[in-house]
Amino acid sequence: MSTVEVPITTRKDWTSDQEVRWCPGCGDYSILAAMQALMPDLGINRESTVFVSGIGCAARFPYYMNTYGVHTIHGRAPAIATGLAMSRPDLNVFVITGDGDSLSIGGNHLIHALRRNVNITILLFNNQIYGLTKGQFSPTSEQGKVTKSSPLGSLDKPFDPVSLAIGAEASFVARTHDMDRAHMQETFRRAHEHKGSSLVEVYQNCNVFNDGTFEGITSKENRGSMLINLKHGAPVIFGGEQEFGVFRNADGSVFTDRISDSNRSAIITHDENVEDPAAAFAIARLTHSNREPTPMGVFRDVNRTEFGAATTAQIASAQALKGTGDLASLLRSNGSWTI
């Protein structure tokens, strides 16, 4: 609607007047701060920006952004955002969701939004627990998780959100974490700039019900050895002294090993743009717990037709072919007779 030039703004301009009501110490605060501080740099208008959320702790996010925002129902944010983004291609639509919201009750909408490639940026705050309902295991909780609803340990095998998104052939998939503002901002920025659906998994600490679950990989002292930073076009190496690398097996799967003279040339080079999702999927399968080296950054970034633009193009071509619809003719399209 608005075509005015983007005014210079500060973080304050993007911060609403509502009191933030997350538990003190929640990882959501740092994600919110990163986002609010990033917004002035994205080159977009407040009035053309919409945050859509479902239900859960993360879903309160839109109330705190001084943009348009809608806090909807459990799991349905991708579907609501799909209707919004399709009919309003001029908007910047962000979906804020959690692991229960997007992978349990809303799993269906998530995978379909990703496969269609509708122009929405999905930030999935993964704390591996149900927080708002006070601490039940979530679809990303590790097997054997002891919670109020699983006193003898959960039996469910968890989803890995990045693997799931790549499996749905999402065109942009990334992971970041709440302990690294710069990394979050860079990842969010790229997700926003991507045309089509983008999914960013954000490891987020729930300090009340699942405190420290990611500490083994994301804390300052562990990051060096436990985070595998993915950089497009660079060899995939990690470790305090970059002494480990990622290598490919004959079957396409990948594994980590200490780098030596004999294997140095076999270290894989990260390529975000590979069409076949199998390459990114293999990297996503490197880790199966929060105690293993874990890839961070952009797994996959490919160009694919954006869904909303494609629907607009169909309308345009119908109008080019038939002219803009005429109601009086439509009412006679079954044939008519005069008495």
Add this chain to the structure above:
Amino acid sequence: MTKPTQTTLKSVVLRFAGDSGDGMQLTGERFTSVSAVFGNDLSTFPDFPAEIRAPAGTLNGVSSFQVQISDHDITTAGDTPDVLIAMNPAGLRANMSILETGATIIVNVDAFDERSLTKAGYAENPLSDGSLGRYTVYEVPMTTITTEVCKEAGVKPRDAERSKNFFALGLVSWLYSRPTESTVAWIESRFSKVELVKQANLRAYRAGYDFGETAELFDARYEIAKADFAPGEYTNVTGNTALAWGLIAAGQLSELPLFLGSYPITPASDILHELSKRKEFGVRTFQAEDEIAGVASALGASYGGALGITTTSGPGLDLKSEAMGLAVSLELPLIVVDVQRAGPSTGIPTKVEQTDLLTAMYGRHGESPIPVIAAITPSDCFSVAIEAARIAVTYRTPVIVLSDAYLANGTEPWAIPDVADLPKFSPNFATGPNHEKADGTPEFWPYLRDPETNARPWAPPGMAGLEHRVGGLEKGDGHGNVAYDGLNHERMTNLRAQKVAGIAASIPALEVDDPTGDAEVLVLGWGGTYGSIAAGVIRSRARGRKVAHAQLRHLNPMPSNIGDVLKKYPKVLVPELNLGQLSKMIRAEFLVDAKSLSKVQGMPFRASEIEAGIDAILGGAL
């Protein structure tokens, strides 16, 4: 034998019945179309199984199409067929129960072989065992003749056999003196891409027509004169088509882009199909991953300033409940079309019922009022779609439109409205701040209501200065921020209820058809039973009964005068295709001793059933 006598009828009810692969719907539609253009009044009732191709030759696979044509105003497809055209033994057997003594049966005698008879469950051939003595039966070798006439055109017997429905159409067209030109032109255009099929159908059609003329089998030929229509331009529409067109019209009248989020479901899918092929109107259709995404995407589009619509049926309505509750809370326009079918659960997907009224009214958690309107005839679906949009847009509310499987597929002649006469309505989007902070700075309050309609401002994203957050959490009156205060919640609950109740001020009064003004009983129907009730009431009046008839389109809120109407009559009969849902509402709301006349057989009421209900209530038996 002499030339058949020419007899004029006031009306006739025909029923085409055969296998679901026999093309009975197409045959019925063609006969209807020719009769419509000829100038008869008419009403149709397609009746088909849920299976696409149920086992051939079995009773489960029978597909029927009933049409009544007349020289006067009619409102139903008729209670019982005067003529049954049965393409096979199953088509005959499945319809025996509705035939009355004296009816005419035309059968494709070629299909009455031992195998087909067995499949239909006949131990003896009904054509020879004397069981059809009460009827006039014509045995016509439809398959044989069709195959023969097609042979000359080089059509193989197996392919030619599939054209036998056109033979039947030709024969019936002769019998009822239908013009042939338009059907010939239609076959030529419809099958223009496959020359052999076109030739086969044309030859079969002509052979059927000629057979009537030359076989000397029929001793009478009939005419049904044109009906006395008001001058104007007419077309023939199904309820689903009319509904889709009404939605397109609503988009133009409000200057809002249409967005349809829908998941395929019988019998609502044709609305999705119709809108999907009308992209030149700027209609955006989205086949969602499920019913929930259908309504959710529509609500998302409405949030963005479009007219969001979702269409569904039966179980789909249940799945949409939560999102409809969100629409109540967000106070955004949304149209939910429910084409009712027999339930519960999957029920009988292609058969009619009116069993979703209470779900539409009350089927959500929390105090969640939603306006409900119901179409009363196939063509009324057009007006109802526009009315639903007017209410949704003006009052910022979800609206449920109740159609049903009978209206969805049934057709009637419709006087095409002048587009310029259709009512315009404006979304009146918010254009600027509507409130001042204590310090005098202007601000935007998303829940500050219009004093007249109680509607909140609709401020789609894109307008600088109106950035705001809304959601499913309770909102503070006016400012719209999250509010958990109990008294505020009560105020908001009442405001939402008052807003919906207040719509009554904008809807027309309930009209009562009561020619003498002193009827002994009011028959109060709603939605798609209009035709059946009107026909039943006419029958009762012909027998001297004083009967009034009113048909509700607006179920929530009801027209303001309904209380007065109900109290005016000593007795109230409420016929419904459910176990008494409207009658329950009427009794609860108005303390009136309304009696329920109920039917849940997957079929519309017959006029005779309404007539019997009127007799029963007046005789004290109800």
